[in-house]
Amino acid sequence: MSFSIAKMAKDARKASFSVANLSTAQKDAALSAMAAKLVERTDLILEENERDLVAGKENGLTDAMIDRLRLTPERIQDLANALTEVTQLPDPVGAIADMKARPNGMQVGKMRIPLGVIAMIYESRPNVTAEAAALCLKSGNAVVLRGGKEALYSNLVIAKCLHEALVEQNIDPNAICVVPDTDRAVMNELMTLSDDIDLIIPRGGEGLIRFVTENSRIPVIQHFKGVCHLYVDAGADIQMGLDLLLNGKTQRTGVCNSLETLLVNQEIAEQFLPLAAKAMAEKGVKIHACERSIGYFENAEAATTEDWDAEYLALEIAVKVVDDFDASIEHLEQYSSGHTEVICTKDYARANEFVRRVNSAVVMVNASSRFSDGGQLGLGAEIGISTSKLHAYGPMGLESLTTQKFVVMGNGQIRS
Amino acid sequence: MSFSIAKMAKDARKASFSVANLSTAQKDAALSAMAAKLVERTDLILEENERDLVAGKENGLTDAMIDRLRLTPERIQDLANALTEVTQLPDPVGAIADMKARPNGMQVGKMRIPLGVIAMIYESRPNVTAEAAALCLKSGNAVVLRGGKEALYSNLVIAKCLHEALVEQNIDPNAICVVPDTDRAVMNELMTLSDDIDLIIPRGGEGLIRFVTENSRIPVIQHFKGVCHLYVDAGADIQMGLDLLLNGKTQRTGVCNSLETLLVNQEIAEQFLPLAAKAMAEKGVKIHACERSIGYFENAEAATTEDWDAEYLALEIAVKVVDDFDASIEHLEQYSSGHTEVICTKDYARANEFVRRVNSAVVMVNASSRFSDGGQLGLGAEIGISTSKLHAYGPMGLESLTTQKFVVMGNGQIRS
Numbered sequence: 001m002s003f004s005i006a007k008m009a010k011d012a013r014k015a016s017f018s019v020a021n022l023s024t025a026q027k028d029a030a031l032s033a034m035a036a037k038l039v040e041r042t043d044l045i046l047e048e049n050e051r052d053l054v055a056g057k058e059n060g061l062t063d064a065m066i067d068r069l070r071l072t073p074e075r076i077q078d079l080a081n082a083l084t085e086v087t088q089l090p091d092p093v094g095a096i097a098d099m100k101a102r103p104n105g106m107q108v109g110k111m112r113i114p115l116g117v118i119a120m121i122y123e124s125r126p127n128v129t130a131e132a133a134a135l136c137l138k139s140g141n142a143v144v145l146r147g148g149k150e151a152l153y154s155n156l157v158i159a160k161c162l163h164e165a166l167v168e169q170n171i172d173p174n175a176i177c178v179v180p181d182t183d184r185a186v187m188n189e190l191m192t193l194s195d196d197i198d199l200i201i202p203r204g205g206e207g208l209i210r211f212v213t214e215n216s217r218i219p220v221i222q223h224f225k226g227v228c229h230l231y232v233d234a235g236a237d238i239q240m241g242l243d244l245l246l247n248g249k250t251q252r253t254g255v256c257n258s259l260e261t262l263l264v265n266q267e268i269a270e271q272f273l274p275l276a277a278k279a280m281a282e283k284g285v286k287i288h289a290c291e292r293s294i295g296y297f298e299n300a301e302a303a304t305t306e307d308w309d310a311e312y313l314a315l316e317i318a319v320k321v322v323d324d325f326d327a328s329i330e331h332l333e334q335y336s337s338g339h340t341e342v343i344c345t346k347d348y349a350r351a352n353e354f355v356r357r358v359n360s361a362v363v364m365v366n367a368s369s370r371f372s373d374g375g376q377l378g379l380g381a382e383i384g385i386s387t388s389k390l391h392a393y394g395p396m397g398l399e400s401l402t403t404q405k406f407v408v409m410g411n412g413q414i415r416s
Numbered sequence: 417m418s419f420s421i422a423k424m425a426k427d428a429r430k431a432s433f434s435v436a437n438l439s440t441a442q443k444d445a446a447l448s449a450m451a452a453k454l455v456e457r458t459d460l461i462l463e464e465n466e467r468d469l470v471a472g473k474e475n476g477l478t479d480a481m482i483d484r485l486r487l488t489p490e491r492i493q494d495l496a497n498a499l500t501e502v503t504q505l506p507d508p509v510g511a512i513a514d515m516k517a518r519p520n521g522m523q524v525g526k527m528r529i530p531l532g533v534i535a536m537i538y539e540s541r542p543n544v545t546a547e548a549a550a551l552c553l554k555s556g557n558a559v560v561l562r563g564g565k566e567a568l569y570s571n572l573v574i575a576k577c578l579h580e581a582l583v584e585q586n587i588d589p590n591a592i593c594v595v596p597d598t599d600r601a602v603m604n605e606l607m608t609l610s611d612d613i614d615l616i617i618p619r620g621g622e623g624l625i626r627f628v629t630e631n632s633r634i635p636v637i638q639h640f641k642g643v644c645h646l647y648v649d650a651g652a653d654i655q656m657g658l659d660l661l662l663n664g665k666t667q668r669t670g671v672c673n674s675l676e677t678l679l680v681n682q683e684i685a686e687q688f689l690p691l692a693a694k695a696m697a698e699k700g701v702k703i704h705a706c707e708r709s710i711g712y713f714e715n716a717e718a719a720t721t722e723d724w725d726a727e728y729l730a731l732e733i734a735v736k737v738v739d740d741f742d743a744s745i746e747h748l749e750q751y752s753s754g755h756t757e758v759i760c761t762k763d764y765a766r767a768n769e770f771v772r773r774v775n776s777a778v779v780m781v782n783a784s785s786r787f788s789d790g791g792q793l794g795l796g797a798e799i800g801i802s803t804s805k806l807h808a809y810g811p812m813g814l815e816s817l818t819t820q821k822f823v824v825m826g827n828g829q830i831r832s
Contacts, residue, residue: 017775020773021772102792106783108793111771111779113805115806214633217629219635219804219807240828243828247831251830251832351825355527356527357433357436357437359529359530359532361822363527363821363824364823364825365824365825366825366827367522367825367826367827367828367830368830370830370831371522371831372822372824376831377518377822378518378524388614389529389531389532389614389819390531390614390635390807391635391806391807393819394821394822395822403805403806405775405776405777405779405809405810406777406779406788406810406811407771407779408779408780408787409767409780410782410783410787411783412653412659412660412782413782413783414659414660414662414784415663415667415786416667
């Protein structure tokens with residue numbers, strides 16, 4: 001019998017009604033059981049992972065890709081630990097906020113409830129399978145996981161372990177579904193199943209996210225790219241500006257919260273840019289500089305319009321001198337990717353104005369853009385980052401996997 | 417020169433940056449000026465409205481449709497009063513919630529900000545134009561309003577008045593854009609402009625909403641239909657059940673929060689249904705009854721599967737006897753439209769369980785479904801009702817037109 005994604009989504013929908021009503025204790029017990037099962041089944045998981053590794057090598061995956069794919073006893077233990085950590089996160093489900101009395105005596109409030117069924121489409125490491133399953137379960141959602149072809153055997157064996165744990169805990173195993181058929185047609189059908197899937201979270205390259213956004217009938221959390229800016233204001237602490245630049249650009253590259261553009265107020269350019277040039281040169285950072293800043297750098301390339309939109313994900317940065325504070329805001333209005341922007345300033349009014357006027361998901365004063373992630377901001381584990389404003393904006397923790405319904409407690413009120 | 421919706425959306429985007437930063441006092445002053453201007457320009461508005469009325473009659477609109485289209489001095493005054501009322505609503509923008517210190521001393525909180533540019537696509541009365549414009553302005557958003565062809569002259573003259581008021585208040589008039597070309601191709605193009613429009617709210621029949629949902633590249637607030645249920649529990653107060661039934665079904669029909677299905681616990685059916693039958697007969701309500709209830713009604717039709725999905729919007733109701741409490745929940749899991757469900761009960765545990773397990777946007781205990789609207793629930797004016805869980809669920813007030821960004825206040829923190 002051939003695989004039916006429509007049936008899988010229906011089964012997940014059915015399971016979603018029961019997982020929505022599990023108590024926090026039941027969910028935490030299940031998460032602990034899932035963690036224990038992964039460790040217990042280490043040998044089996046390594047065996048299946050080996051099949052993916054062999055196929056990956058045959059198909060010419062790079063060493064870096066093979067490494068991302070590889071599971072080891074240590075990595076499996078880390079994964080189990082990650083699931084155990086989810087038990088420590090507060091359960092958002094069931095909280096009632098803002099309960100207020102209406103003039104007719106009805107009490108009206110809002111109760112937090114799971115979204116229902118969440119589909120994850122991802123390309124990357126098999127641990128996403130277990131981590132996403134854990135976060136969806138803790139927030140009372142069922143999940144449909146569609147990982148990449150290269151990790152299929154690993155994903156399926158992880159699902160098998162998680163199912164064993166769920167069944168032992170008397171939880172419908174369809175709460176966690178791994179799509180066993182990575183054919184594109186199956187993914188395309190998945191994106192049409194709006195009756196049974198409430199949200200799609202794609203994780204991967206911009207191509208994947210655009211493809212899902214443009215083809216899905218189901219709401220999609222969009223995270224296109226992070227073109228994070230640091231604006232060094234007139235009168236800023238020079239050393240702090242350098243620290244934020246260096247940390248933002250070089251502490252880790254290849255991540256969405258690293259800096260991609262440096263904006264410098266013209267009043268401080270002459271003081272700041274020579275030191276910035278030195279710091280960047282020491283780290284081997286390639287510079288794309290505007291006309292007014294290029295003279296400060298050795299071997300800088302002239303920045304083109306594309307550079308203001310570029311997410312280098314590498315030791316490269318665009319640099320622009322701006323006339324004044326307002327010009328930095330205007331640059332951001334035009335080029336912000338909606339991810340993270342930082343101001344380095346000593347000025348109270350401009351700090352407040354930057355926070356108020358810049359409408360990216362994360363706006364920071366005097367802190368490194370590298371803190372822009374769910375863990376660092378205190379959300380616990382992160383299921384994704386949204387750079388569009390609908391439903392969630394910025395790093396998404398458990399609460400982003402829920403919504404609020406209205407609850408009305410009356411004693412016979414009717415409308416006249 | 418021909419009209420360009422792309423240019424209009426770009427102009428709205430530009431205006432959105434400035435309206436996002438208006439103070440509450442500035443926005444309220446603009447709303448008052450808009451209200452005054454509508455009254456001041458009553459003669460002009462009536463003149464333009466007359467053009468729509470003449471065309472409407474020529475095009476064979478029904479008397480009811482003509483009446484919905486017609487503006488009078490009184491209705492214009494009502495509209496002005498509605499705008500003035502918006503000045504009384506709290507401004508959601510700028511509120512910072514949950515500001516907390518991280519271990520490294522950074523303060524992290526969430527600030528409420530406007531969504532940006534909202535597009536409304538609607539078929540109905542010209543007052544939607546002014547009311548939606550007012551709610552979007554108060555929440556700091558720019559708006560693109562695409563009303564129906566039949567109200568075009570009325571919508572354009574209202575926009576002209578609102579623009580005059582905005583200009584007098586030094587606000588970019590592109591904050592309120594009315595699409596002057598009601599050609600379908602223009603609407604189709606609008607739905608692709610995801611760079612400049614953040615959200616589409618369609619208001620109208622199910623056909624319009626499906627069309628927008630299926631064709632939009634921009635997130636859409638979905639409100640398909642309201643199939644509201646009343647479940648009368650075993651042991652319920654019979655008179656209260658009758659009151660809720662009568663009020664829910666007959667106080668006003670043709671609205672999405674009127675009752676469409678009555679579920680009755682079998683233990684109370686023999687007591688409740690004869691009285692319900694009498695009450696429904698007195699109001700001339702047509703009954704679609706299940707096998708177990710049909711005997712209680714005169715002239716009832718046998719319910720088919722379609723009846724459990726039907727939004728009659730008329731003096732008709734579907735009736736079903738269920739075995740027990742769980743069977744009522746299962747019926748709702750299968751047939752709920754996600755709008756509003758009511759339980760009539762005296763039982764504490766079942767009241768709580770109904771509230772917990774039913775995942776519609778509005779869940780009520782012992783209160784009429786007719787209270788399921790923004791005004792009645794205390795949100796002030798309502799911009800729409802969402803029956804899908806993403807971003808907003810249920811009646812949407814000003815807060816639903818905003819999102820939250822993360823705000824980080826540091827003093828030089830970098831990540832190690």
